[in-house]
Amino acid sequence: MNKTANWNYPTSVRFGVGRIKELPELCKSVGMLRPLLVTDRGLGSAPITTAALDSLKEAGLSAALFSDLKPNPVESNLDAGLAAYRAGKHDGVVAFGGGSGLDMGKLIAFMSGQARPVWDFEDIGDWWTRADPRGIAPVIAVPTTAGTGSEVGRAGILTDERSHTKRIIFHPQMMPRIVISDPALSVGMPAFITAGTGMDAFSHCLEAYCAPGFHPLADGIAVEGMRLVKGALVRAVKQPGDLDARADMLAAAAMGATAFQKGLGGMHALAHPIGALYDTHHGMTNATLMPYVLKFNREVIEERITRLAAYLQLTNPGFDSFLDLVLQLRSDTGVPHSLAELGVDDSKTMLIAQMAVVDPSAGGNPRTLTEANVAQLFGDAVHGRL
Known part of the structure; x- marks a missing residue:
């Protein structure tokens, strides 16, 4: 094409x-x-x-x-x-x-x-x-x-x-x-940057799609953005000269930023203070946090994620198959499983929790963020407890 x-x-x-x-x-x-x-x-x-x-x-x-x-x-x-x-x-x-x-x-x-x-x-x-x-x-x-x-x-x-x-x-x-x-x-990007930025685009689409509120325009853009990432990100990481994959990822990035006018959520609410305190790569931080925030929000997004999984043509579409997709994307692109692998420890847990709940992205999370539940969520992500 x-x-x-x-x-x-x-x-x-x-x-x-x-x-x-x-x-x-x-x-x-x-x-x-x-x-x-x-x-x-x-x-x-x-x-x-x-x-x-x-x-x-x-x-x-x-x-x-x-x-x-x-x-x-x-x-x-x-x-x-x-x-x-x-x-x-x-x-x-x-x-x-x-x-x-x-x-x-x-x-x-x-x-x-x-x-x-x-x-x-x-x-x-x-x-x-x-x-x-x-x-x-x-x-x-x-x-x-x-x-x-x-x-x-x-x-x-x-x-x-x-x-x-x-x-x-x-x-x-x-x-x-x-x-x-x-x-x-974008062809010359190192694999780490291709993976981190690509998963950032995915996180923008995913958090916008899950944010509460009525915005079908944003939802439609978000689900197609995730379909593009699903088909292109691993190719862009492993075959850096694949211009077709690079084009799909550029489009998905713009789609994510357009969709998140609807809102973001817990991934970004945590990634912002973590990046400020530990100077981590923003996209890679979001990618590492992704399954933990998904699991945290499961009770209020399961029906929505099931619809998304069907659109993405996943086998046995549902929350579990979508979580498996996220974990596979992370594995295939070299995303760490825990924040500890990004150099983040739990010594500032309560500070990060305090900063996260007042972050502008926090209000878009489908489940209310409190200092107590964010501290637990952050600890799980630091130590890889999924």
Whole structure:
């Protein structure tokens, strides 16, 4: 099947192998003549980044690179990015890479014309209305991993080092103007990153599907996203040059981020404090937590999961066959069975429980999270008690 297309949902998406060549003209189309390409340290000197930067310069654009980002970006990274943006008199951002590069690119563009501190725009109530929309620069997003789906999101995650918490900064106009989803850019990802980001996409779809509330649009997107991951993730990990599998995973990542407008849940509520305190890979943390949170929620999601298992054409569709699928996906892609294997211990159990129950994702969990039951859930995941 020819997997090349232009979509206009939830923003303008140019999807297909080789679409990165359109980057210079797309920058010009949104009035961006001095773009700042923002990515993470690992990608800063990668051939795909160098090629993208060179293409911008060859097209006559005054482009520059900013890549001083931690895997879990912090406020000082944002400050450095804003300094680079202003020093170069840039007029827009190319957010390039995985979740950290995409989020930081959007945050730099958002904060480039704001007078208030970034924490004033946390995703609480109507805090986003505090922002001056005239101070938000345009963004073109170019994902190189298939996981976070941040390229089609209206928020960025930033770690507050003072409280060791991940905070969500939100504004409707943080949505990139244009997305270039080129499966060829994800071919060079290490297996660990392919697996972790791919399972993150799966977790977005799964938690959105299980979140309470009436949102059949999100549910439909979520179940098809999970079908794509089921068929493509193991191939993408074990056959990294399989562009068909890479395309399906890129689509599933965008679908997960679109679906989770409905909500997330316990996986993310725990993964956020764990990542902030232990600096673990976000997607791999979600993947490790997945079966434990599923089991925790079983009593209230079993009927829904049975419908999902039937859609996924599992043998004897039901909760158990779906849990077996999750465990098989984890095994086949090298996901650890316990958090201990990610370097997480139980010395901060109560702190993590306290942070998890107030995380913005907690409210979307289908079963109410309390400090006591989250502490038990976390302990099970640390020690591999399923």
